[in-house]
Amino acid sequence: MLPDLCGAEWTRREGLAALTRALGADNIRWVGGAVRDGLLGVGVADVDCATKLMPAEVIAACGRAGIRTVPTGIDHGTVTAILKDGPVEVTTLRRDVATDGRRATIAFASDWPEDAARRDFTINALYAHPETLEIADYFGGLADLAARRVRFIGDARQRIAEDHLRILRYYRFQTRFGADLDTEAEDACAELAHTLKGLSRERIAAELLALLGLNDPHPTIARMRTRGVLPVILPEACPPQIALLGKLIAAEAAQGIAPDPVRRLAALLPPSPETAETVAARLRLSKAQRARLVAAAERKPGDAANPRALAYHLTPAFAIDRLLLAGGDARVLQGWSVPVFPLKGGAIVARGVTAGPAVARILQTVEARWVAEGFPDGERIEAMLAEELARATP
Template identity: 45%
Template sequence: MTRLQADWLHAPGSKAVFDALGGHGAWFVGGCVRNGLLGLPVADIDICTELLPQEVMDLAKAAGLKAIPTGIDHGTVTLVADGTPYEITTLRRDIETDGRHASVAFTRELAEDAARRDFTMNALYATRGGEVLDPNGRGLSDLRDRRLRFIGDAAERIAEDHLRILRFFRFHAWYADPAGGIDAEGLAACAAGIDGIARLSRERIGAEMKTLLRAPDPAPSVAAMDQSGVLAAVLPGASSPMLTLLTGLEGEMPPDAIRRLAAMGGEDAPDRLRLSKAEAKRLALYRAEMTSPSVPGALGYRHGAEPARDILVLRGLLSERPPTGEALDAAEQGAQARFPVKAADLPDLQGPALGQHLKKLETRWIDSDFTLTKSDLLN
């Protein structure tokens, strides 16, 4: 028997929810079980139950817990216990699907609920005491081997929900063993289902891509996307080899989706991936400064230390070498530098003439590697 060990398993909120549901069938399910077994952080705690949604609402009310009917028509109620939200969903089986959404019927069979999920490692359940259940019979072994594969027939799972194409690559980047390669059946099914990507919202596509690119090393998964044709469907013109090269240059830098998007290129990423205004602005800055003549100190001064480091690493794509320590130090120095001259120091100037002169002095000061003093500049 496999037993899950995790702090959240016995947290006050978890205990309160299971106590409220009484002796009825209820299990932790999905990502919290998967990540708990891998020793990874758990963001959301999902629970499935034999109870119908209204029964969950009634039991929660009787126990004094806040109940929110977040998706009650599809079987989901959110309970808040000890300040933590728990998503409670009635066991379900699919009746029909349209390639994105499913019509479901409630069931009392754990195996039927497991069969409608996407990947074997996501169809794991745990009792309130931590005993792990694997209705499909392959989830635990696949998770142990860090092998990502669809439940049952991969093409059928994708036909049920085309978003699973992108989830396949995202989960591979985060949870699979890159040395083990990528599941051939799953990759072939993704390639065959490419036309379904056009039916997905750009917001969902962007969310999946950004999460994928925040993985410690997304390059093997993105290379597989490129091989299957999915990358071209999502972001035409993007280059997976450039991402592979960039991840080799990043060293200990924290993963960053926008830095990696800048390396990959691609047509109209802000619109195709529905980037926020701040993300689109940073992407445009990185792409412009990658080939600009700005020195490291000026990059740090104008954009800050972290953006400057990102830009210097991106510039390394041309030489296939990481930035030197000297360049990084100069960028840090520039980020900390403060222009010593103020408008009040130039009382004889005003309006556009004042602004132009300040800009000229600032340029001279930057070109001196920030060594010129206030007196030097004013004289």
């Protein structure tokens, strides 16, 4: 039995009350993730609003109430209301006129059930009255939410045909909320997996990383490969890599290290910088994500021997990735700041060495010893410098 929304913090936000007064309680409903997560007692950041009003009416009504709006998706009926406690997307009721699996041509609808029918899963088609918080449930979403069941609205194949990305969204939602698998959904995703090839790389990457960032996506990723879905978007992920993902997730949990989707993506790839570069380009990852993926792919068996030396040369974030992937203990790096090598070339010149390659060689040698010895203090650095100067003297 699910609780109601009366205890959900987000329903008491001042901005939502102001928006309700501006647009009229009978004209709007809270919908989607805020309603779903509120019923589950999960924290809510963003709130979405469905409305009977046309976009121009929303803008005018908000203007009269002193609420600033931004036409973020006005061609599709979406206006963002800028409220003191966070923006709210206000979208006019819609219905799909035509779809090609990547984008939809929409028309404005006249009632809530028609708008609900175009959504993906039953648990995402729950509408809450802004004042009474009464839930309108047109497709059994409350029962599915209580049973932790992720089910497409209507025919699963038809929903996927409308937007192929719903295959990946299904696996993400099933990982986050699901308990028992929905056979129709699983079969439909497997049958239509090839349609993912028509999607933009950015949309695929966003969904894949969102899935990998969840608490434990390992069983889902393994199932996606078995059902032929994962090979379409990430053919490099073979059984050994999927097993490594499971070990990585366990290590993160055991060491108290927050999950990271790029680190987990690295686990799904062989330790090959060239492969990492290829995947990063194919998924159009950011420069920072690409650098992290490649650094993880350069992991070596000896990485765990000196974690802080590794962090000194790579950055702590990259070192933590490689340590966890190598089965090492990354806790030694938590809260540790990389020290600055205090010795400068001028100090070596002051001791009689002519500026040039000889200074650079001595500096590099002392730095390497300093790192290997665990970053000792100035007195030890002076001793190491004296030893290297003595060696350099003919």
